[in-house]
Amino acid sequence: MTKGRKTKAGNTRQPTTASVQEGVEKLEAVRNDDLEQSLPAPPARRPRKSRARVPEPESPEAEPPESGPGADGQNPFRTLMRRNRAPEPATLVIFGVTGDLAKRKLLPAVFGLWQDGLLGSAFNIVGVGRQEMTDDQFKDFAIEALKSSKETDAIQPGSLEKFRDLLYYEFGDFGGDEVYDLVGKELDRAEEAHGGRKNALFYLSTPPSLFEPISAGLGRLGLADESQGWRRIVIEKPFGRDLASARELNAAIHRVWDESQVYRIDHYLGKETVQNLMAIRFGNAIFEPLWNRGYVDHVQITAAEDLGLEGRAGYYEEAGVVRDMLQNHLMQLFTLTAMEAPAAFDADAIRDEKVKVLRAVKPIPPERVPEVAVLGQYGPGTLYGESVPGYREEPGVKPGSTTPTYVAVKLEVDNWRWQGVPFFLRTGKRLPKKVTEIAVVFKRPPLGMFPGGLERNVLAFRIQPDEGVSLKFSSKSPGQEMVLREVVMDFRYDAFGAELESPYSRLLLDAMLGDATLFPREDEVDRAWQLVSGLLQVADAPATGKNAPNYPNYPAGTWGPDAADALIGPDRRWRRL
Numbered sequence: 408m409t410k411g412r413k414t415k416a417g418n419t420r421q422p423t424t425a426s427v428q429e430g431v432e433k434l435e436a437v438r439n440d441d442l443e444q445s446l447p448a449p450p451a452r453r454p455r456k457s458r459a460r461v462p463e464p465e466s467p468e469a470e471p472p473e474s475g476p477g478a479d480g481q482n483p484f485r486t487l488m489r490r491n492r493a494p495e496p497a498t499l500v501i502f503g504v505t506g507d508l509a510k511r512k513l514l515p516a517v518f519g520l521w522q523d524g525l526l527g528s529a530f531n532i533v534g535v536g537r538q539e540m541t542d543d544q545f546k547d548f549a550i551e552a553l554k555s556s557k558e559t560d561a562i563q564p565g566s567l568e569k570f571r572d573l574l575y576y577e578f579g580d581f582g583g584d585e586v587y588d589l590v591g592k593e594l595d596r597a598e599e600a601h602g603g604r605k606n607a608l609f610y611l612s613t614p615p616s617l618f619e620p621i622s623a624g625l626g627r628l629g630l631a632d633e634s635q636g637w638r639r640i641v642i643e644k645p646f647g648r649d650l651a652s653a654r655e656l657n658a659a660i661h662r663v664w665d666e667s668q669v670y671r672i673d674h675y676l677g678k679e680t681v682q683n684l685m686a687i688r689f690g691n692a693i694f695e696p697l698w699n700r701g702y703v704d705h706v707q708i709t710a711a712e713d714l715g716l717e718g719r720a721g722y723y724e725e726a727g728v729v730r731d732m733l734q735n736h737l738m739q740l741f742t743l744t745a746m747e748a749p750a751a752f753d754a755d756a757i758r759d760e761k762v763k764v765l766r767a768v769k770p771i772p773p774e775r776v777p778e779v780a781v782l783g784q785y786g787p788g789t790l791y792g793e794s795v796p797g798y799r800e801e802p803g804v805k806p807g808s809t810t811p812t813y814v815a816v817k818l819e820v821d822n823w824r825w826q827g828v829p830f831f832l833r834t835g836k837r838l839p840k841k842v843t844e845i846a847v848v849f850k851r852p853p854l855g856m857f858p859g860g861l862e863r864n865v866l867a868f869r870i871q872p873d874e875g876v877s878l879k880f881s882s883k884s885p886g887q888e889m890v891l892r893e894v895v896m897d898f899r900y901d902a903f904g905a906e907l908e909s910p911y912s913r914l915l916l917d918a919m920l921g922d923a924t925l926f927p928r929e930d931e932v933d934r935a936w937q938l939v940s941g942l943l944q945v946a947d948a949p950a951t952g953k954n955a956p957n958y959p960n961y962p963a964g965t966w967g968p969d970a971a972d973a974l975i976g977p978d979r980r981w982r983r984l
C-alpha cells in the first residue's frame with residue numbers, strides 16, 4: 408500500500424521519489440567536534456577549510472516523476488492525499504479532553520486535519536471529562552486551547568467559528584454508566600445530523616488507571632458493538648506499568664474489543680522521519696544489502712531531551728525513564744531498524760516482523776543489567792548557560808527519590824542478520840539538547856591505504872529536530888597529498904519546503920481510516936515489556952542498603968553518567984550530537 412502524507416503547508420507527500428531525492432542531496436564538509444577530532448591537522452600552507460558542495464536543493468515539485476502520481480504534472484503529493492485519505496463520516500470521542508495532551512496536541516491535530524478538508528463535513532468531536540461544563544463552555548475551552556497551542560496550524564479566516572460547531576461535551580464519573588449513555592446519545596445525534604452509520608473513534612487521553620474502566624464502560628453500554636458502524640479505541644501510553652499489568656490490561660480490553668479495534672498509540676511511530684526509516688530501508692536497493700553483520704559494526708539510537716519534568720512529577724515518579732521512553736518509543740525505533748523486510752507494507756506484515764526481532768533479542772534478567780545497562784538520574788547543572796535544579800529538587804519529587812531519568816542499554820540480537828552487532832539505546836532528561844537519532848555505524852575499511860582513511864561510515868536518521876538523513880564517509884581532501892577527511896552527504900526534510908505535520912495528526916487519521924500499521928500490536932507491547940522487565944526490577948528495587956543507586960550520577964546539561972561511555976567502549980563511542 409502506498410501512502411500519501413499531509414503537510415502543514417497543505418501539500419502531501421509519498422515515500423521518497425527519485426526526483427525528490429536527487430534534488431535534496433548536498434555534500435558538506437563536517438564541522439562538528441566529533442569529526443574535527445578525527446581529522447588530520449590541515450597543512451600549514453592551506454589555512455582555508457575545504458568545502459565540497461553540490462547544487463542547492465531543488466523544490467520537490469521541480470521535476471515530476473516519470474510514472475505514478477504526479478507524472479501528469481499535478482502536485483503528486485496533494486493528489487495522493489485527496490484520493491487516499493478520506494475517512495467515512497465519524498465521531499471522535501476524546502476522554503480526558505480537559506487534560507494537557509488533549510489541549511496541547513490532540514485538539515490542534517484534529518483541527519489541522521479538519522481545516523485541510525481531510526475529515527469531511529460529517530464529522531463531530533465529543534469531549535468527555537469529569538468537570539461540569541456546558542457545550543458552549545467546552546467550545547470556548549477548545550477554541551482557547553487551539554489559540555494557545557504551539558502545535559496549531561495557521562488558522563484560516565472563519566475556520567475556528569466553523570470548527571466550534573462540531574464540538575460537543577459530556578461529563579460524568581468514568582466508573583458509572585451515565586456518561587457512556589450520554590456518549591451513546593451523542594452518536595445517535597451525529598447519525599441523525601449526518602445520516603449514515605454510527606462510526607466512532609474513542610480516544611482515551613486519561614491517566615492509565617482509567618483505561619480499563621472506560622473500556623469496560625463503553626462495553627457495558629454496547630458502544631463497542633460494530634453492528635451500526637465501526638468502533639475503535641485509541642489507548643494512550645503507558646500501556647501498563649510492567650509485564651503483568653500490561654497483560655491484565657490487554658485481557659480487560661479484549662473482554663470488550665477485538666484486537667482489530669484496538670489502537671495503542673506510540674506517537675514516535677507517527678513522526679515523519681520514523682516512517683522514512685522504512686521508506687529508505689525498503690524503498691531503495693542500496694541500503695538493505697549492507698544492513699547486516701557483514702557491514703554494520705553497531706547501531707546507536709539516541710533520544711536526548713533537554714527538558715526536565717515540566718510539572719509531571721506525579722506521573723514521572725511512578726514511571727521513570729524505562730517506562731516513559733525505553734519500553735515504548737526507543738523499542739519501536741529499534742524494531743524498525745532491526746526488523747526483516749516485511750512481505751508487504753501493511754499492518755500485520757510489519758508488526759509480525761517487529762515481533763520477530765523483539766523475540767530475537769537476548770533477554771536481560773536483573774543479573775545481566777550491570778553488564779548491559781546504565782541507569783542514571785540528573786543532579787543540578789547548567790543548561791544553555793542557565794543553572795537548573797537536579798531531579799530531586801524538582802517540584803513534586805520525593806526527597807531522595809531513586810527514579811531514573813537516564814538509561815543506556817546494549818541490546819544483542821540473536822539472529823543471522825545481527826549476530827555480534829550490538830544496538831546501543833540511550834535516552835535521558837536534562838541532556839545538553841533535544842535530539843533523536845538512529846545511527847547505523849558501519850565497519851572500518853579493511854585496509855588503511857591512505858592517511859586518515861580508516862573512519863567508520865555512518866548512516867544517520869535524524870528523527871528530530873532538523874529532520875533528515877546523512878551519510879558520513881571519507882573523501883580526499885583537496886591538494887597534492889592523498890589525505891582523507893570525513894564529509895557528510897546530507898538530505899534535509901526542509902528541502903520539501905513544508906513543515907512536518909504533528910505525529911498525532913497522522914495517527915488520528917490512520918485510526919479513523921482503520922490503518923493500524925503504525926500502532927503497536929498486543930504481542931509487540933508484551934515483548935517490549937518482557938525485555939525491560941529486568942531493568943525495571945533493578946530500577947524499582949528498594950532504595951536502601953548496599954544496592955541503593957548512587958544518584959544523582961550526572962549533572963543536568965551533560966550527556967549522562969560516565970558509565971555509559973564504558974558501556975559502549977572501548978573501541979566505540981557515543982556520537983556527539
Ligand SMILES: NC(=O)C1=CN([C@@H]2O[C@H](COP(=O)(O)OP(=O)(O)OC[C@H]3O[C@@H](n4cnc5c(N)ncnc54)[C@H](OP(=O)(O)O)[C@@H]3O)[C@@H](O)[C@H]2O)C=CC1
Pocket residue numbers: 502503504505506507508509536537538581611612613614615617643644645
Ligand atoms: N501530556 C503529554 O505530553 C503526554 C501524555 N501522554 C499520555 O496521555 C494521557 C493523558 O495525559 P495528560 O493529558 O498529560 O494527563 P492529565 O493529567 O493532564 O489529564 C488527562 C485527563 O484525565 C482527567 N482525569 C484525571 N484523573 C481523573 C479521574 N480520576 N477521573 C476522571 N478524569 C480524570 C483529567 O481531568 P481534569 O482536567 O479534570 O484533571 C483530564 O481531562 C496519559 O495516559 C499520558 O501518559 C502521552 C504522551 C505525552
Ligand SMILES: O=C1O[C@H](COP(=O)(O)O)[C@@H](O)[C@H](O)[C@H]1O
Pocket residue numbers: 674712714731732843
Ligand atoms: O511520551 C513521551 O514523550 C516525550 C518526548 O516526546 P517528543 O516527541 O517530544 O520527543 C517525553 O518528553 C515524555 O516524557 C514522554 O512521556
